[in-house]
Amino acid sequence: MRSDVGQFDFVSPASLDAVLERLAAEPGVHTPLAGGTELMVALNTGRLQQHSLLNLQHLSELRFIRVEAEAIHIGSGTTFTDIRRSEAIAIDLPLLSQAASWTGSVANQNRGTLGGNLCNASPAADSPPALLAYGATVTLVSSHGTRTLPYSDFHLGYKRTALRPDELLHTISVPTGWSGYRQYIRKVGTRNAQAISKVALAAMARVDGDRTSRVIGDIRIGAASLADRPVRCAAAEAAVRGKLVNETTVRAARTALAGEAKPIDDIRSTATYRAHVAANLLEEFLRSLVG
Amino acid sequence: MSLVQLTVNGTRQQVDVPPMKRLLDVLREDLALTGSKEGCGEGECGACAVLLDGVLVNSCLVPALQVNGSRLCTIEGVSTEGRLHPIQQCFLECGGAQCGICTPGMILATQHLLDKYPHPTMEQIQEGLAGNLCRCTGYMRIFEAVQEAAKVA
Ligand SMILES: Cc1cc2nc3c(=O)[nH]c(=O)nc-3n(C[C@H](O)[C@H](O)[C@H](O)COP(=O)(O)OP(=O)(O)OC[C@H]3O[C@@H](n4cnc5c(N)ncnc54)[C@H](O)[C@@H]3O)c2cc1C
Numbered sequence: 001m002r003s004d005v006g007q008f009d010f011v012s013p014a015s016l017d018a019v020l021e022r023l024a025a026e027p028g029v030h031t032p033l034a035g036g037t038e039l040m041v042a043l044n045t046g047r048l049q050q051h052s053l054l055n056l057q058h059l060s061e062l063r064f065i066r067v068e069a070e071a072i073h074i075g076s077g078t079t080f081t082d083i084r085r086s087e088a089i090a091i092d093l094p095l096l097s098q099a100a101s102w103t104g105s106v107a108n109q110n111r112g113t114l115g116g117n118l119c120n121a122s123p124a125a126d127s128p129p130a131l132l133a134y135g136a137t138v139t140l141v142s143s144h145g146t147r148t149l150p151y152s153d154f155h156l157g158y159k160r161t162a163l164r165p166d167e168l169l170h171t172i173s174v175p176t177g178w179s180g181y182r183q184y185i186r187k188v189g190t191r192n193a194q195a196i197s198k199v200a201l202a203a204m205a206r207v208d209g210d211r212t213s214r215v216i217g218d219i220r221i222g223a224a225s226l227a228d229r230p231v232r233c234a235a236a237e238a239a240v241r242g243k244l245v246n247e248t249t250v251r252a253a254r255t256a257l258a259g260e261a262k263p264i265d266d267i268r269s270t271a272t273y274r275a276h277v278a279a280n281l282l283e284e285f286l287r288s289l290v291g
Numbered sequence: 292m293s294l295v296q297l298t299v300n301g302t303r304q305q306v307d308v309p310p311m312k313r314l315l316d317v318l319r320e321d322l323a324l325t326g327s328k329e330g331c332g333e334g335e336c337g338a339c340a341v342l343l344d345g346v347l348v349n350s351c352l353v354p355a356l357q358v359n360g361s362r363l364c365t366i367e368g369v370s371t372e373g374r375l376h377p378i379q380q381c382f383l384e385c386g387g388a389q390c391g392i393c394t395p396g397m398i399l400a401t402q403h404l405l406d407k408y409p410h411p412t413m414e415q416i417q418e419g420l421a422g423n424l425c426r427c428t429g430y431m432r433i434f435e436a437v438q439e440a441a442k443v444a
Pocket residue numbers: 031032033034035036037038039040041056076077102103104105108111112113114115116117118119120124125126127163167168169170192193194195196197333334335
């Protein structure tokens with residue numbers, strides 16, 4: 001059943017400061033609305049609980065891609081189309097570029113924002129695995145100022161984030177300089193465009209040593225749909241870091257990943273399938289390192 | 292209620308509507324432009340697609356207030372002086388439209404695609420139209436229509 005739109009309040013404050021003031025004045029009362037590709041679906045299916053919405057979509061303060069020497073800073077209001085168009089992101093953060101390219105259809109990418117993807121906090125969302133692997137940080141803003149935290153501390157549980165009711169996600173900062181790393185991302189779902197993933201993995205590794213002894217100098221793995229929130233796979237990373245790429249290492253990685261994965265059964269897939277496929281993806285990546 | 296001003300197919304319009312009213316309903320109910328269709332109402336099918344400031348969006352996911360001051364092109368604005376646009380002509384000739392429910396969105400998605408890639412590859416066509424579902428044609432005739440349109444446009 002669709003909601004009665006007359007029941008919802010929606011205003012467009014003129015500036016970011018004006019939005020923050022309203023959030024601070026009545027914490028928890030107002031909900032930000034950016035591209036609307038999550039909230040409007042909730043509205044149209046009668047699931048939208050929040051009745052007072054604040055527009056972010058028009059705020060140029062939140063829509064930017066700033067390239068600096070050691071990081072690319074992305075405003076929360078940046079759309080997936082903006083991300084796909086950025087040459088700097090395509091070159092320095094290819095996993096994020098790739099994730100943006102399969103986040104829904106072209107029309108969804110024209111509207112949906114990176115900030116909305118992270119704040120909606122679905123464990124299956126497409127950008128988080130890449131951001132976790134790259135070790136991104138997020139800057140949150142309120143009328144009291146800003147605070148910055150590792151993105152890996154942003155998700156607290158199923159659809160729960162570190163955002164206080166008076167805060168907005170302002171910037172996602174992603175370190176660059178990965179030219180020595182092999183990078184991998186794969187989404188497994190019914191189809192890439194439109195379909196939410198059953199499971200997805202982003203991974204990157206630096207391989208040291210010569211042709212006869214290839215050692216994994218560093219590895220970073222982010223996953224979607226392996227837990228109640230997007231996760232960095234620390235146990236799997238530890239199991240292979242500093243190891244030769246061989247059968248033993250591949251087995252150790254699979255075991256460690258299975259140990260830390262806590263996927264769920266839902267309409268899209270089962271926990272068993274998810275854990276198994278995630279291990280297959282990791283194995284595929286590890287084997288590619290010696291190719 | 293909110294006063295929303297927008298330019299639709301070159302004509303300035305003003306409506307007084309609930310700010311969260313879907314653009315799709317503003318078009319169909321307040322402006323009597325019923326060319327844009329509702330398929331799913333969830334952003335999945337593209338039947339409601341329009342060009343908002345030149346960019347393809349699903350109008351079922353856009354609240355009215357967000358189009359204040361914008362320029363909109365709907366399927367009603369694609370032909371000029373009663374003559375079909377080349378994209379429409381190609382859909383007609385290639386059998387790219389059967390029941391027609393998906394067609395308005397398909398045409399606007401094609402226009403958006405050809406704006407970006409005047410000579411799209413098959414892969415670009417498939418990706419550009421991946422958000423537009425069709426229950427009738429099996430897509431092949433639609434892809435042909437887009438390829439033809441790229442030749443004549
Ligand atoms: C058909 C369809 C297909 C989709 N496919 C995919 C897919 O393949 N992969 C995927 O990951 N997602 C997918 N999505 C989900 C959605 O498009 C994304 O999550 C998108 O990034 C949401 O961004 P938005 O700006 O539209 O969010 P909105 O709906 O505007 O907001 C989403 C949530 O984030 C909050 N929010 C937004 N911005 C901020 C901010 N700056 N600070 C604090 N809170 C904020 C809102 O309050 C709300 O709770 C799909 C959606 C649809 C409709």
